[in-house]
Structure formats: structure tokens, C-alpha cells
Amino acid sequence: MNSGLKAEYHDHPGHTLIYFLSIWLEFLKSLSLISFSSYNDIQNFETLEKDFTQVVIFSRLFNFFISFSIVYSISNILKLNKVERLTRYLLILSIIFSQTFLNSIGHIRTEMLSAGCIFLALLYFLKLIKNNFLNRKYIIFSGFFVLLSIFCKWQSIFVLVVFPFIFLMYEKKKILSSLNNFELRYIHIYFNLFFLVCIGLLCKKYMHGLNFIIIPFALIFLIFFISIINERYFNKEEFINIFIFYFLIGIGLGFILLIAFKPFHTNNIGMVLNFIGSGNMFISSENPYTYKFSDILELLILSIKNIDYYTAKIVSNRFNEIFIFLLFLYIFLNDFNKKNIKVFINYIFILFFIIAIFSTRPQLNYTIYIAPIMYIFFGIINISNKKIFNSLISLIIIFNFVNSFEIIQNHKLITEYESICNQTSLNKKNFFWDRMRSDIFINICK
Structure with a gap:
């Protein structure tokens, strides 16, 4: 949403959560507590893994x-x-x-x-x-x-x-x-x-x-x-x-x-x-x-x-x-x-x-x-x-x-680097992750 995209699920709306979460991330970005709040903000790929973890x-x-x-x-x-x-x-x-x-x-x-x-x-x-x-x-x-x-x-x-x-x-x-x-x-x-x-x-x-x-x-x-x-x-x-x-x-x-x-x-x-x-x-x-x-x-x-x-x-x-x-x-x-x-x-x-x-x-x-x-x-x-x-x-x-x-x-935070970055995961089609895979995960795994 923060990138101008329209969020949608295929089995339920999910809109209210995504909507308020996007506003929350924009607020944190304005306070410089996180480095990016949208796809459009991603510029420094060298620290992307750390930045993405902060967002999570x-x-x-x-x-x-x-x-x-x-x-x-x-x-x-x-x-x-x-x-x-x-x-x-x-x-x-x-x-x-x-x-x-x-x-x-x-x-x-x-x-x-x-x-x-x-x-x-x-x-x-x-x-x-x-x-x-x-x-x-x-x-x-x-x-x-x-x-x-x-x-x-x-x-x-x-x-x-x-x-x-x-x-x-x-x-x-x-x-x-x-x-x-x-x-x-x-x-x-x-x-x-x-x-x-x-x-x-x-x-x-x-x-x-x-x-x-x-x-x-x-x-x-x-x-x-x-x-x-x-x-x-x-x-x-x-x-x-x-x-x-x-x-x-x-x-x-x-x-x-x-x-x-x-x-x-x-x-x-x-x-x-x-x-x-x-x-x-x-x-x-x-x-x-x-x-x-x-x-x-x-x-x-x-x-x-x-x-x-x-x-x-x-x-x-x-x-x-x-x-x-x-x-x-x-x-x-x-x-x-x-x-x-x-x-x-x-x-x-x-x-x-x-x-x-x-x-x-x-x-x-x-x-x-x-x-x-x-x-x-x-x-x-x-x-x-x-x-x-x-x-x-x-x-x-x-x-x-x-x-x-x-x-x-x-339920503690686990980055699961090995799981995300193996070729099987990167190449496997996923309805929800395709945009994240192309814009974030591939750059994290470089």
C-alpha cells in the first residue's frame, strides 16, 4: 500500500490489518526508526537484511x-x-x-x-x-x-x-x-x-x-x-x-x-x-x-x-x-x-x-x-x-x-536465512511472496 499498490487476498479481505500496519510503518519511517516502509524506499541493499528484520x-x-x-x-x-x-x-x-x-x-x-x-x-x-x-x-x-x-x-x-x-x-x-x-x-x-x-x-x-x-x-x-x-x-x-x-x-x-x-x-x-x-x-x-x-x-x-x-x-x-x-x-x-x-x-x-x-x-x-x-x-x-x-x-x-x-x-524472531535463500524457495511460485521475492529476497540473498 505504501508503494501505491492495492492489497488483496484470495480467501479473505485482510485489508484492515494491512491498512493500519502500512500507516504504522510510515509513522516509524517518519521517526527514522526503520529505514524503509515501502518497496519504493529500498535503496541501500547492503543493509537490507538488517533493515527488513527491523520492519518485522x-x-x-x-x-x-x-x-x-x-x-x-x-x-x-x-x-x-x-x-x-x-x-x-x-x-x-x-x-x-x-x-x-x-x-x-x-x-x-x-x-x-x-x-x-x-x-x-x-x-x-x-x-x-x-x-x-x-x-x-x-x-x-x-x-x-x-x-x-x-x-x-x-x-x-x-x-x-x-x-x-x-x-x-x-x-x-x-x-x-x-x-x-x-x-x-x-x-x-x-x-x-x-x-x-x-x-x-x-x-x-x-x-x-x-x-x-x-x-x-x-x-x-x-x-x-x-x-x-x-x-x-x-x-x-x-x-x-x-x-x-x-x-x-x-x-x-x-x-x-x-x-x-x-x-x-x-x-x-x-x-x-x-x-x-x-x-x-x-x-x-x-x-x-x-x-x-x-x-x-x-x-x-x-x-x-x-x-x-x-x-x-x-x-x-x-x-x-x-x-x-x-x-x-x-x-x-x-x-x-x-x-x-x-x-x-x-x-x-x-x-x-x-x-x-x-x-x-x-x-x-x-x-x-x-x-x-x-x-x-x-x-x-x-x-x-x-x-x-x-x-x-x-x-x-x-x-x-x-x-x-x-x-x-x-515464536521468537528467526531470520531463516538458509530457508529463504536456497534456490528452491526463490524459484518456487507463491501467490503472496512474488513481489517480495523479486524486490527484497533476491537482494538480501546476494
């Missing part, structure tokens, strides 16, 4: 800053749920030292920022219902972070889908709301129609084949989600139009940010609007633009086949997640009441759904989407004996802390 190290530092989006969102969700300070701090430490969290920091991938943004969206959705009056800015913030998350990695859509079931676990309340002058004139409704026409035109231009099935499902989900919030907290006919307007404003602001300062490839829009097809292409090597319902059936069958394997993989590789689940089960059995039963049923459904969806491509990197949800429930469920709970969480922290040294050791 500072990029990892940016990845560390990204991780605070998850810590901030989960910490504030727990705070909203009135989890006492000590318990909240222990839960956050448990997340920070978990293998899922450290593994996501340890290499630069899109899941960390995507997960951070989708949980920030959840935070502002929850702030909306925790208020005593309708605060429209929370809807805008939610739409803003949903857009950033999806344009980072569209898999976050599957976390968004379970949000209504999280809201079902909270108690009903009456939130005061009244129409402002803008809404009394129905201007927001006209804007909604304009936005929906624009989205329809984008779908017509960029959406293909089987992916058109997304439109009815998206509308059903949106109405379902808004209806749950409205029925439980506002109970006003006007709320649906109000929510859609401010949510789309947030989405619009997020999109403007993503195209404002760097080149934008319209293929990123295609990746979002064709996520069923692109996912099918990457998993099953099928044409992403064909119109075959058998492709969806194949993905569902693949999910069913892999769910036991993926669950076992998570259990054997992610101590923190399985122990947190067992701890939740222990609390549920010891504090058996009507509210906890409702929470537990939703908890099991959400975990099963997300694990089943990600089982189509059972990657451990995706647990960064799953793990934070497991902690959110501790703020909803009733815990009678907090001393025992805090003690058990402390044991998890100790285990994770000891285990973290091995994880960090495995």
Missing part, C-alpha cells in the same frame, strides 16, 4: 498493540456485568497468559485484529442496553467496528451471528427513548432507503452465484437481532429504523476510514460479499461464483465430520479453553438456578455453533474468536463462592504463566 520486529510490536483491543473489550464487558475488580483482573490475566492469546500475538495474522474489533462491537452493543436511555453513539460505534472486523477477516461474521443469543441471557429492562428532531421528520428513513439501494447496487455489481443467498439470510438476521433488542429493552415501533440508520452510519464511517488514506482494491468488497463462495473455494477448491446448493451441503457435511476432530484438537492444544469450560460447568452445577440454566443453554449452543462453523477449516488460530466468548459468561452467570472461583482462576494463571515461556520461545 516493529510489525510484531504493532501486533502487540492490537492485542489490547481484546483485553480492553473483555475487561469492559466484565465491568459492565459488574464483576468485582479482583475477579475481573484474574480473568484478564488468564486470557493474557493463555496459549491462544500468546499464539495470536506471536505472528502477524488477521485473526487478532478481526476478533478485537468484533468484541469491541459487542462491548458497545452491551453498553447500549446497560444505559438507562437510548444512546445512539453506541449503535454507531458497533457498526464501525463490525465493518473493520469483517474487512479484516470475514470469519468474524460467524461471531456476529451469535450476538442475539448473548442478549437473550440478560434480564429485560425498560430503556427510555424519544425521537429527536431529525427522526421526527423521518429523514433517517429516507437515508435508510438510500443506504439500502447503495448496498443493493454493490451486491449486484460484486456478488455472484450462490452468494446471493447471503441477502435473505442477512435481512432475516438483522430483523431478528433488532427485534430481540427492541422487544427486551425499548419496545418502540420506530426503533428498527433508528437502529438501522445509526448502524449503517457506523458502517459507512468505517468504510470511509478504510479507503481514505491508502489505495483500496475493490476485490476486498468482493471477498466480503462472496464469503460463502470464497470460503468454499479455499476449503473445497470449488468455483466461488457458481450457484450450487450442493456446495453448502458439502460444507455442512465437512463441518459435521470435523467437529469432533476440531474439538479434540482444541482440548489437546488449548488447556485454558477446556479448563475454563470445566470451571463454568462446575459453577453451573453448584449454583443451579433458573437464570444459570438459561445462561448455560445459550452458552453450550453458542460454543457448539462457532466450533461447528470453524470445523470446516479446523485451524487453532480461530480459537481467538472462541476464547473471549467463554470469559464473557462469567459476568452473566451467578457465582456464589467467589473465593473458590478466584483460587481456581489463579491456578490457571500459574499454569499458563509457566507454559508461556515455551510459547514465547517458539
